[in-house]
Amino acid sequence: MPQTILHKANTRGHANHGWLDAHHTFSFASYYNPERHNFGVLRVLNDDRIDAGMGFGTHPHDNMEIITIPLAGELRHRDSMGNTAVIHAGEIQVMSAGTGIQHSEFNSSPDTTLNLLQIWIFPNKRNVTPRYDQQILNLADRHNKLQQVLSPNPEDAGVWIHQDAWFHLGKFDKDFETSYTLKQKENGVYVFVISGDVTINGQLLNTRDGLGIWETDVLNLKAESTDTEVLLMEIPMDLN
Numbered sequence: 001m002p003q004t005i006l007h008k009a010n011t012r013g014h015a016n017h018g019w020l021d022a023h024h025t026f027s028f029a030s031y032y033n034p035e036r037h038n039f040g041v042l043r044v045l046n047d048d049r050i051d052a053g054m055g056f057g058t059h060p061h062d063n064m065e066i067i068t069i070p071l072a073g074e075l076r077h078r079d080s081m082g083n084t085a086v087i088h089a090g091e092i093q094v095m096s097a098g099t100g101i102q103h104s105e106f107n108s109s110p111d112t113t114l115n116l117l118q119i120w121i122f123p124n125k126r127n128v129t130p131r132y133d134q135q136i137l138n139l140a141d142r143h144n145k146l147q148q149v150l151s152p153n154p155e156d157a158g159v160w161i162h163q164d165a166w167f168h169l170g171k172f173d174k175d176f177e178t179s180y181t182l183k184q185k186e187n188g189v190y191v192f193v194i195s196g197d198v199t200i201n202g203q204l205l206n207t208r209d210g211l212g213i214w215e216t217d218v219l220n221l222k223a224e225s226t227d228t229e230v231l232l233m234e235i236p237m238d239l240n
Contacts, residue, residue, distance in 0.1 A: 002201060002216035005039070009208035012047070019054035023047040025192070025210050039190050039212045040237035041163060044120035047208065049113055055106030061097035065121040065161040067150065068093040068105075069231070071194065073114035079103035083132045091136050092149050094159040098128035117192070117231070122239060123162040133159050137169070146170045146180060146232065168232045172198070172223035180219040180232055188214030188237045196228030 013024035013031025024031045025045035026038055037043075043064070055076070068075065068087060075087045079095070080102040087093045095101065107114040135158060141147040149158040150167035158167070166183055182189065190212045191198075193205045199222045205211055213219060214237050221230070 003214050004201075004203065005212040006203065006205075007036070007210040007212075009206065009210075012208075019051040021049040023208070038122075038239075040188050040214075040235045041122040041165070041239060042119070042190050042233060042235050043122055044118065045190075045192060045210070046118045047115075048118060049115050050107045051113060052107055052109050052111050056104060058102050058104045060100060060102045061095070062100040063123060063126050064097045065123050065163055066095045066097060067119040067121065067159070067161070067167070069117045069119070069149075071115045071117065073112050073116075074108040075114060075116060076106045076108035077103060079132060081130055081132055085134060087134055090139055091134055092159055093134040094132070094150070094161060096123065096128055096131045096162055098123075098126075098130040101130045117194075119233070121161060121163050121165055121235065124164065124236075125162045128162055135159055139171075142169045142171045142229075144170075144172055144176050144178070146178065164236055166234045168234075169229070170221075170232070171227065171229045172196075172221075174223055174226045174228070176228075177220070177222045179221065180234075182217055182219075182234055184234075184236075185217055186237065187234050188212060189219055190233045190235065191219070192231045192233070194229040194231060196226070197224035198222065198228050198230055199224055 015022045070089045077085045146168040154160045192210050
């Protein structure tokens with residue numbers, strides 16, 4: 001029997017710093033909820049809005065896979081590996097922090113708000129050599145389809161990380177139906193609704209809701225509104 005946990009959008013942690021308006025699905029910074037520390041190896045799912053020209057100064061990370069998906073606007077990145085880049089909406093960025101990196105992130109636009117998802121995944125290998133990658137995604141490949149944007153395999157579509165995880169993005173017309181079969185049956189899936197309304201295995205989800213599902217082989221999805229967009233994250237449930 002599938003197990004589920006529902007996180008409605010309005011139950012997320014919220015911190016408004018003026019220049020940064022952040023919603024946290026899981027405990028992060030000043031938001032702490034002992035029942036929301038992680039979902040399997042999914043440690044952080046932050047939904048951030050950053051004012052024009054503002055951002056996070058140089059700060060460290062280690063032993064974490066960090067994925068950033070801009071939803072609107074553009075992010076300027078600089079790190080201790082020598083990378084300087086701008087990541088736009090429609091792209092995906094990944095860093096394997098490994099033995100340790102430092103980086104900064106700023107809204108690259110002087111007049112437009114940046115909205116991004118930042119996701120942290122516990123790796124299955126510690127103290128790896130830090131690495132960076134970003135890719136442009138073909139938006140047409142997610143129209144009424146699930147577009148793979150991340151996997152454990154460097155040769156597969158999308159970016160890759162040190163974990164048995166697969167991410168897919170889909171943008172669906174109203175009443176479109178599809179299914180997702182898990183790559184590894186012991187994994188779980190966390191679904192985040194970027195926009196619109198979708199029913200997943202009988203559960204109705206609305207914009208910015210999250211649903212974790214495990215002990216199942218397949219997810220059935222039906223879009224209940226036009227331009228429904230979802231992020232599916234298949235991840236191991238075992239932290240060891």
